[in-house]
Amino acid sequence: MSLRGLAVVRVCDFVWPMPSKAGSDDQKKLMSSLNEAVEEGDWSRGADVALEEARRIFDAESERRSSADSKAGIYLAVITALIPVLTSLLPNLWGSGIHVVLGSLSLLMFGISVAYLIGAGWWAFKTIKVAMSYTISPYDIAMSWKTDSPEQGLAKRLSKAVIANYDRVNEKVLFIKMTHAYLLRSFFGFVALLLIQASWPMGASIVDVVFEYFESSEKLSSLIMCFS
Template sequence: MARVDRQLFWPTLVPPTPEQVAANDQMSAGWKASVNDGNWDLQSEIALEEVRRMYDAEQERRKGADTKAGVYLAAVTALIPVLVSLLPTLWSDKTNKALGALSLAVFALAVAYVLRAGYSAFCVLRVSNAHMVGADDISRCWSTQQPAASLAKSIAIKVIENYPGNNAKVSYIKLAHDYLLRAFFVFTVLLAVQALWPCAAWVVGEISKLRAAEVRQPLMMCFS
């Protein structure tokens, strides 16, 4: 029997192993060393323009994740009262017990997905480090013989330092998106169950009546 993929049912972010953390740190250190040791004096203006473009792209990536997280968190907050109002319609004295139990189970799974999406969006908006070029960096760059090249290197270092935080934000916003998609699918299943249950119950009832009629059919005895 095939094993059910847990990530398909309940996706999570797998934390990196110590070996992966060490490898990432070593890679970042290598990038920084390459930037610091490189000779950017030739055509430094072009280098400065390129690193500015890279820096702006990272800032847009960070801002985009924060914006989506705010939208997702607002949507989850607005959904909670709506979900609470649905509870009385799922279980009552007049509701079929099997239908009520199934509806509550599906509803609980959908709510769990919505809440997990909200938590993932909240993780995106948590306070995190953001490395920026400040006045001290600019002053230090302009004290060198090649200020444009030094500034380009300083911005490139900040871009490298911002990669881990921005990658984490993007990972969490993708996780929130996955949970919202699953919540939408489960709510669709809930609506389908609510709509199709009466028809299915009627069909089962009719089949049961036909079988009962066949069983109760009297036998004809013949006398010679």
């Protein structure tokens, strides 16, 4: 990719972030190699340690998934409550008593900020969307205890469940990161809107003083030329 194309991609990603789909084949190969390593590994020595570690990793992945879901639920509730409140501010941004430039800038920043807020809600909704999850069942425990090393069999089944859930858990974490990115952009958009609203009176006064100064200078020059 050329330097210009890379710059365009980076600008687009900054303006409207999207998750990258690159490396999906490598991810599939990695998951396949992990499954093969678990299946072919001999954990009979120290099977108790392997089972304990497999439980710890399984619990950690479950906690990671639950944390992403709970954050997404909170963000979605806040965004849903904010949208009607922010929409009620529209009449104050445009009206007969508001300068057309101020109104245009305010509406532009308001629209951008709300768009980012809606985008954050969309990614939060995708995070909490119900997805298939793998775990172990009583059947897995019963089948493990039919082998010569029950602890090893159960540790392998737990490890395979973790590997099968990796993609979905990582996807949820990615979606919640996208929610953060859009919320951050929405926040800065509303900050920019407040700065425009707050600085407009002072800026308009400065512009009026400058225009009055130049107009008075032009009148003075005309008067001097008349008497010369």
